[in-house]
Amino acid sequence: xxxxxxxxxxxxxxxxxxxxxxxxxxxxxxxxxxxxxxxxxxxxxxxxxxxxxxxxxxxxxxxxxxxxxxxxxxxxxxxxxxxxxxxxxxxxxxxxxxxxxxxxxxxxxxxxxxxxxxxxxxxxxxxxxxxxxxxxxxxxxxxxxxxxxxxxxxxxxxxxxxxxxxxxxxxxxxxxxxxxxxxxxxxxxxxxxxxxxxxxxxxxxxxxxxxxxxxxxxxxxxxxxxxxxxxxxxxxxxxxxxxxxxxxxxxxxxxxxxxxxxxxxxxxxxxxxxxxxxxxxxxxxxxxxxxxxxxxxxxxxxxxxxxxxxxx
Amino acid sequence: xxxxxxxxxxxxxxxxxxxxxxxxxxxxxxxxxxxxxxxxxxxxxxxxxxxxxxxxxxxxxxxxxxxxxxxxxxxxxxxxxxxxxxxxxxxxxxxxxxxxxxxxxxxxxxxxxxxxxxxxxxxxxxxxxxxxxxxxxxxxxxxxxxxxxxxxxxxxxxxxxxxxxxxxxxxxxxxxxxxxxxxxxxxxxxxxxxxxxxxxxxxxxxxxxxxxxxxxxxxxxxxxxxxxxxxxxxxxxxxxxxxxxxxxxxxxxxxxxxxxxxxxxxxxxxxxxxxxxxxxxxxxxxxxxxxxxxxxxxxxxxxxx
Numbered sequence: 100x101x102x103x104x105x106x107x108x109x110x111x112x113x114x115x116x117x118x119x120x121x122x123x124x125x126x127x128x129x130x131x132x133x134x135x136x137x138x139x140x141x142x143x144x145x146x147x148x149x150x151x152x153x154x155x156x157x158x159x160x161x162x163x164x165x166x167x168x169x170x171x172x173x174x175x176x177x178x179x180x181x182x183x184x185x186x187x188x189x190x191x192x193x194x195x196x197x198x199x200x201x202x203x204x205x206x207x208x209x210x211x212x213x214x215x216x217x218x219x220x221x222x223x224x225x226x227x228x229x230x231x232x233x234x235x236x237x238x239x240x241x242x243x244x245x246x247x248x249x250x251x252x253x254x255x256x257x258x259x260x261x262x263x264x265x266x267x268x269x270x271x272x273x274x275x276x277x278x279x280x281x282x283x284x285x286x287x288x289x290x291x292x293x294x295x296x297x298x299x300x301x302x303x304x305x306x307x308x309x310x311x312x313x314x315x316x317x318x319x320x321x322x323x324x325x326x327x328x329x330x331x332x333x334x335x336x337x338x339x340x341x342x343x344x345x346x347x348x349x350x351x352x353x354x355x356x357x358x359x360x361x362x363x364x365x366x367x368x369x370x371x372x373x374x375x376x377x378x379x380x381x382x383x384x385x386x387x388x389x390x391x392x393x394x395x396x397x398x399x400x401x402x403x404x405x406x407x408x409x410x411x
Numbered sequence: 412x413x414x415x416x417x418x419x420x421x422x423x424x425x426x427x428x429x430x431x432x433x434x435x436x437x438x439x440x441x442x443x444x445x446x447x448x449x450x451x452x453x454x455x456x457x458x459x460x461x462x463x464x465x466x467x468x469x470x471x472x473x474x475x476x477x478x479x480x481x482x483x484x485x486x487x488x489x490x491x492x493x494x495x496x497x498x499x500x501x502x503x504x505x506x507x508x509x510x511x512x513x514x515x516x517x518x519x520x521x522x523x524x525x526x527x528x529x530x531x532x533x534x535x536x537x538x539x540x541x542x543x544x545x546x547x548x549x550x551x552x553x554x555x556x557x558x559x560x561x562x563x564x565x566x567x568x569x570x571x572x573x574x575x576x577x578x579x580x581x582x583x584x585x586x587x588x589x590x591x592x593x594x595x596x597x598x599x600x601x602x603x604x605x606x607x608x609x610x611x612x613x614x615x616x617x618x619x620x621x622x623x624x625x626x627x628x629x630x631x632x633x634x635x636x637x638x639x640x641x642x643x644x645x646x647x648x649x650x651x652x653x654x655x656x657x658x659x660x661x662x663x664x665x666x667x668x669x670x671x672x673x674x675x676x677x678x679x680x681x682x683x684x685x686x687x688x689x690x691x692x693x694x695x696x697x698x699x700x701x702x703x704x705x706x707x708x709x710x711x712x713x714x715x716x
Contacts, residue, residue, distance in 0.1 A: 156503045203700050206707045210446050210502050214638040221635045222696035229689040339635065343510045350507055384518035390511030391493060394504050
């Protein structure tokens with residue numbers, strides 16, 4: 100095991116200990132805080148699969164967060180609360196939309212790709228704003244959390260917490276298997292030198308498109324979790340600053356690693372949700388320059404600070 | 412019919428605003444290879460500064476001149492402090508760092524001007540109407556915006572294709588190492604071009620101020636539409652920016668005005684009521700997707716890259 104794997108594993112164990120510690124301290128509020136953090140960690144891990152490993156700078160990842168959320172919210176609006184159905188829709192719809200967006204935007208590369216993914220996400224955002232039936236700009240309340248008859252009851256805050264944790268671990272496991280598979284090698288090879296990958300006979304476009312879809316589907320699941328967490332869905336889920344936020348988590352933690360996005364999500368969410376707002380109302384004036392500094396001087400992220408060598 | 416004419420002019424007016432933004436962005440990208448998300452912040456600052464200068468000085472023209480000078484200076488300062496180190500970095504770094512700048516500028520505006528939207532009043536000499544045809548009146552100010560936008564487009568074309576500075580800009584876009592080897596101070600050129608782009612964004616913002624609300628986030632909203640313009644027009648090309656901007660401005664404005672009544676002739680009124688606005692807000696993005704499908708490099712790809 101590398102040290103980084105040890106750090107990631109101990110981090111996950113710490114996350115598993117949050118509910119009992121919060122209960123012992125009489126601060127159940129922290130269960131909520133860390134549940135939200137883990138949901139964003141799933142989204143960040145999914146982005147890292149295409150951004151860090153695939154070199155696809157998607158500036159529209161929040162789109163799938165929104166699609167996943169509306170895929171739960173809209174059936175619930177019509178009285179369908181079955182979680183199996185809702186979450187399946189969330190994953191499939193996100194994958195389908197990622198397929199369409201990817202098929203168009205992957206025809207281009209570089210700065211075009213950034214602008215196009217951003218533009219399509221903005222389109223979905225405006226779509227959400229203009230559909231009055233589902234609350235338009237204001238969004239809508241989720242009448243009840245997804246139900247999983249006979250399996251789990253998400254109404255319990257702690258139960259829901261562990262469901263999210265399990266899904267986070269599963270996402271990391273899927274990501275790990277994926278990037279170390281032949282498929283993952285092609286994706287990573289495409290990042291280093293796409294022309295060479297094509298020259299040795301890989302249809303890189305198809306591989307990238309499938310990776311883009313997988314990342315979208317995974318982020319859609321995070322969206323389904325997020326709407327259950329907030330019990331509210333608004334177009335804000337798809338706001339472009341949200342995409343920037345998720346991207347920031349990946350970079351802050353360290354892109355091209357699996358633990359990085361999780362660490363980035365923890366640090367950024369704690370900064371944004373707890374630390375900075377308690378200090379000053381104008382915390383974004385601090386966060387912005389902080390982001391510039393991270394990009395300029397700590398490109399490898401927080402994980403980059405950990406030693407990489409194998410021990411033993 | 413009159414409504415169609417009026418909305419067409421509104422579309423052109425929105426188009427020239429988009430063009431002023433797109434020109435700066437595409438110049439900066441074309442010669443420095445820099446993706447600058449904070450371009451929208453300069454638009455926002457232009458609008459806020461002009462509003463404040465107008466309130467302080469009471470003269471609209473003085474406010475315009477001061478706001479233009481201020482955005483030029485802000486652009487140069489930002490370039491010198493934050494962006495110079497980004498030219499050699501990849502696009503991901505540029506996007507993230509300039510995203511950070513947006514957060515900073517938005518919060519700065521909130522500190523100075525507060526979070527509520529502010530509205531600018533036009534001076535009396537600009538708030539009238541002109542008569543285009545007998546019986547067809549159009550707001551004087553919007554007509555002026557169109558004229559200024561087109562004049563700036565012509566001046567930019569002259570600058571880029573007919574002056575020494577323009578020659579250096581074009582040379583810098585095709586081979587920057589060679590240009591600097593020939594003894595041109597490429598750093599200074601970059602700073603100048605960035606300042607020019609900033610002033611254009613400021614001009615777009617200060618002209619948009621009296622038409623739309625001046626508020627935080629106005630810069631990003633237009634920035635993303637400008638991205639659509641650039642993707643459609645072809646990046647690095649001024650001509651593409653002009654065509655793309657006018658097309659996007661028209662499609663967006665006419666779509667918002669006429670899509671709902673058009674749909675109502677085919678669908679039931681209630682269906683048209685819900686589908687019309689939704690489709691209208693998506694129209695320019697669908698157009699972008701269609702252009703990309705047939706011309707992945709945009710309508711006027713810059714030949715240099």
